[in-house]
Amino acid sequence: MAKGQKLVSFLTFQLILVLLVLDQTNAQGLSLDYYSKTCPDLGNIVRKEIHRVISIAPSLAAPLLRMHFHDCFVRGCDASVLLNGTTNNPAEKAAIPNLSLRGFNIIDNVKALVEKACPGVVSCADILALVARDAVLEIHGPFWPVPLGRRDGRVSIMNQVFAELPAPFHNISTLKAFFAAKGLNTKDVAVLSGGHTIGTSHCGGFSNRLYNFTGRGDTDPTLDPNYIVKLKQKCKPADTTTLVEMDPGSFKTFDEDYFTLVAKRRGLFQSDAALLDDPETKAYVFLQAQTHGSTFGKDFAQSMVKMGKALVLTGTQGEIRKHCALVN
Template sequence: MATGQKLLSFLSFQLILLLPVLDHGNAQDLKLGYYQKTCPNAESIIWKATYRVISRAPTLAAPLLRMHFHDCFVRGCDGSVLLNSTKTNQAEKDAIPNRSLRGYNVIDAVKSAVEEACPGVVSCADIIALVARDSVSMIHGPYWEVPLGRRDGRVSILNEVFSELPAPFANITQLKQMFAAKGLSVKDLAVLSGAHTIGTSHCNGFSNRLYNFTGKGDTDPSLDPNYIVKLKQKCKPGDTTTLVEMDPGSFRTFDEDYFTLVAKRRGLFQSDAALLDDAETKAYVILEASTHVSTFAKDFAESMVKMGKVGALTGEQGEIRKHCALVN
């Protein structure tokens, strides 16, 4: 299938209004200090292994945070995004929105370090959650305590990504519905969108807003026209390789600047601009963009704890994978 057809297929999936689904995980069984007896140094080992990477390549913090988000929104926080496709099954990591994910090698390296100390004890799902937290804190972002005890899922299905994962071109109705389906609030939506304070995007993630918004060669009226001029200088039509900073000037630092950009109609994605189309999300954007005492770091930590519990497998569910890309 041609790339254009794949994108159209992806769009058609996303435009279906999704009914909320129930998550069947036992998130209440997650707890702090879960590995205290079985692998007491687990969090320390994971922190050190993550630091070895982020200290040399701080820009990997954004992809590692994104990986946690992409994992939790499809089948819950069960490590299913890490599984490789097989001859009989196409897995989540090969879906179009996940093809740009990076950092699998980091998760593998961390897993190897933990396995050496405590074989068969710490799940890949917990590792993703801890690596996301640690990498954010290492680039001056907030630190939060991560309740642990997630088990690894054995199922990963490519097509589920299209219906479960919020797309960069989603409108506010779709975004609110998809977050509600995961037990996340409208405030969580606004707060977690702030993750776009770090990282980059390929031009094709937003170029329709610059060149062909409604199919008539037009631009997106919700995007600042002066910013469109700047973006067009970086992204020519059909460019699929150039990277653009989501938070220009501080894309390596976790801060509240993202909300200032959105308030100025300079959010890179339609899903960023959509935050101005709802009273509650807009109020949060305006507050964070104008206040001298930001609550974003505290709010982000709280929302990440909530997101990290979505659909978690616990107890006898799932397994503890030996290798994160393969079921046992």
């Protein structure tokens, strides 16, 4: 395909995405130009800071994407994952799945820059959505338009994380149910799981698959036995601190290699292996593995737009926090 044709195709794809977003989000009070008058330089402020951060530490892209995911799946995309709790009322941050989240300081820094330019205007929830998109873009991932206008929640409850956030040990039925609760379908399960193409995991996130899968000191039969040998060399039975790349060799680059690994039964988590237990998710895995991710970028962009709308607060709901870790 000639360069001119590629450019036209790319621009057409972007236009389709924009029209898709406009069609799907107007009813919810979100729009692409929400801050066009109140904070017109918002996009540039976020983009510039995230470019600076990721150019220094590209491994931070994965945690920033993960933080947006963890936020949207618990109470919706309301920045509740950013709130500090108290001894008597622990917040989402205190839940075991969130103890390994990183990048809160980056969100705080971006918020401070935005507050300097547009005091009291932009929500932490919108900042988190923009940061996730720009972080992925910095490591060669797809662009997606981020409709804005989310408001920040005032509630963050630790125990809700266990009830709403998909876990690495979930089977396909549970994953589909958790995603459906946020307006996401079976295809979205496979597509968003592809986010595991970047980032790392502590050994504790999957060591049961290596040493004690059913409580009898056995291994997970759905995991490639040759890969088990390699993982055991990195992770000893009681190791909870060593980090392992989820997509070995390219864990800092957003690509389709994740699906190749899952197709070879080398997905790190049970939830990765579970994609092979459903006809639709299995077909998607093999399509991307065999076609070098032919539609993954486009699909991921569309699924992220959908996820970013999950149970959002708009209008007079919630608030615009001055500090992302504290309610006003």
